[in-house]
Amino acid sequence: MPESGSSAAARQAKQKRKSHSLSIRRTNSTEQDRSGLQRDMLEGQDSKLPLALRSNLLDLFGQIEREFENLYLENLELRREIDTLNDRLAAEGQTFEGADLAKGALKTKASHSTSQLSQKLKTTYKASTSKIVSSFKATTTRAVCQLVKEYAGHRDGIWDLGVTRTQPVVLGTASADHTAMLWSIETGKCLLKYLGHQGSVNSIKFHPTEQMALTASGDQTAHIWRYMVQLPTPQPVADISQTPCEDDVDFSDKDDADGEVEGPIDCPSIRVATTTLRSHQGVVIAADWLVGGKQAVTASWDRAANLYDVETSELVHSLTGHDQELTHCCTHPNQRLVVTSSRDTTFRLWDFRDPSIHSVNVFQGHTDTVTSAVFTVGDNVVSGSDDRTVKVWDLKNMRSPITTIRTDS
Numbered sequence: 508m509p510e511s512g513s514s515a516a517a518r519q520a521k522q523k524r525k526s527h528s529l530s531i532r533r534t535n536s537t538e539q540d541r542s543g544l545q546r547d548m549l550e551g552q553d554s555k556l557p558l559a560l561r562s563n564l565l566d567l568f569g570q571i572e573r574e575f576e577n578l579y580l581e582n583l584e585l586r587r588e589i590d591t592l593n594d595r596l597a598a599e600g601q602t603f604e605g606a607d608l609a610k611g612a613l614k615t616k617a618s619h620s621t622s623q624l625s626q627k628l629k630t631t632y633k634a635s636t637s638k639i640v641s642s643f644k645a646t647t648t649r650a651v652c653q654l655v656k657e658y659a660g661h662r663d664g665i666w667d668l669g670v671t672r673t674q675p676v677v678l679g680t681a682s683a684d685h686t687a688m689l690w691s692i693e694t695g696k697c698l699l700k701y702l703g704h705q706g707s708v709n710s711i712k713f714h715p716t717e718q719m720a721l722t723a724s725g726d727q728t729a730h731i732w733r734y735m736v737q738l739p740t741p742q743p744v745a746d747i748s749q750t751p752c753e754d755d756v757d758f759s760d761k762d763d764a765d766g767e768v769e770g771p772i773d774c775p776s777i778r779v780a781t782t783t784l785r786s787h788q789g790v791v792i793a794a795d796w797l798v799g800g801k802q803a804v805t806a807s808w809d810r811a812a813n814l815y816d817v818e819t820s821e822l823v824h825s826l827t828g829h830d831q832e833l834t835h836c837c838t839h840p841n842q843r844l845v846v847t848s849s850r851d852t853t854f855r856l857w858d859f860r861d862p863s864i865h866s867v868n869v870f871q872g873h874t875d876t877v878t879s880a881v882f883t884v885g886d887n888v889v890s891g892s893d894d895r896t897v898k899v900w901d902l903k904n905m906r907s908p909i910t911t912i913r914t915d916s
Contacts, residue, residue, distance in 0.1 A: 658690045660697050660774070667710040667793075671718075675738050679720060681708040687722050688774070691738055697774035698736040704728070710793045714800045719781070721803055723794035727787050729805045730780035731817060782820045786813055795838045797845070797859070804845050806836035812847045814859070824865060826857055835879040844902075846888055848877035854890055856902065868905050872898055 556564070663684035670692075671677050677698060678690040687708045689699040701708075706725030713720055718736075723729045784794075789809035796803055797814075802823065806812045812826040812833060831850035838845050843859040854877045856868040870880075875894035882888055886902045887909070895915075898908035 656692075656695050658695050658697075660688060661686065663707075666707065669711050669713055671713045672715050673713075673718065675736060677736060677738070679711045679713060681711040681722060683707040685724075687711050687720065689720075689734060689736055694739050696739055698738070699734050700774050700776040701730075701732055701734075702776050702778045703730050703732065703780045706790075709791065710795075712795050714796055715798070716800055719800075721794050721796060723791040723805060725790045727785070727789060727791060727807075729784040729791050729794045729803070729815075731782040731784070731803070732777055732780045734777065782817065784813070784815045784820055786822050786825075787811070789832070792833060793836045795836055795845075797838050797843055798841060804836055804838060806833040806847050808832040810849075812836055812845070812857075814845075824859075826855075826867075828855060828867060828869075829853070834876060837879070837881045839882045840884075844882070846880040846882065848880045848890065850876040852877060852892070852894075854880040854888075856888070856905070870900055870905050872900075872908055 658678065658680065661680065661682040661684050663682055665680050665682050667681040669679045671679070676692065678692050679687060680690065681687050685702070685704050685706060685708060687701040687704075688697055690696065691698055701720070701722065704722065704724040704726055706727075708722050708724050710723045711720055717733075719731055719733050721729060721731050784803065784805060787805065787807040787809050789807045791805050791807050794803060794805040801817055803815050803817055804812055804826075805815070810827065810829050810832060813822055814824040814826065815821065816823055826845075826847065829847065829849040829851050833847055833849050835848045836845060845857040845859070846854055847857070848854040852871070852873045852875060854870050856870065858866045858868075870888070870890070873890065873892040873894050873896065875892050877890055877892050880888055880890040883899075888900045888902060889897060890900065891897050895913065897912040897914065899910040899912075900908050
């Protein structure tokens, strides 16, 4: 019995679908073989990849393979649904127009299914790639961090540290134990201890050209004090470099113990400031030198920043305008500019380049306490906030940041 035109067309379409399905199956098999080859290559490298990293990569490739297998099974199920729909339409359509209608419906359904499959493949690929990249990043970070030197001697937390701009180059630390200390960077030995404050020492900054330090304190003052230190002669560094890692740890612990015992005896101390900067009514949280070192600025929890003459210790300007406590202050390395940050979610730029008048610009954009704001080498300011963002600003345009960096913690 001769077949009708519609039945012949349906059979041809079915044969075409079968060949297409076989093509998909062969492609999937090739992808699986390729993934298996990658797995064999990884397992065969005794080599250069660490065991933990190799294991992570194998797990990730396994996840990718499973995702593609699931997508392949979903594709087969969609194909079955398309076959069923096509058979039903072919049985119901008795005319040429009906066959065209079936083709149109089939094309729409297949297009929608293909679009879904493509989107899922993209999502899976992106997620898997992100996991691989994250794995590499985490491994790199763990590999880079290494303790080189430890400076032990404070009896409470350390709030700030700085390095001198002049010779000899030493490290300075400010601590909640009411002291500031100067250290030899190479040996870790305490060179000098400042004992002039009656409260927590919150920051330490060194004069740009002279051997002077500026410290801010919870006793509502900032102190300027002169220091003279002599760096110790380097001791047997060669012996340290030749010892194994275990010996390095033991030697470091011995140094720490010696430092704690001998620190109060061997480390000279200063008890009186050269200059005391007063006038704040709250904790002085930070202080810094203006360019040239003839003036200093302080920031306080009394919501004000003060500009002082270093030689006379007189108050030159009181910088008011913040609505809440100040958290930090910083000066420009080459110009008479100051930035102050505050819990009021803003930071302010104070311009003292014109001696007769100073101007102020308010930078808004953070949604929580601005913990610090500092100048870059160019005409930019970088601000950090408790809203978990870091923003970069152009001094010539304070309306919006150039860049916003979002952090996870």
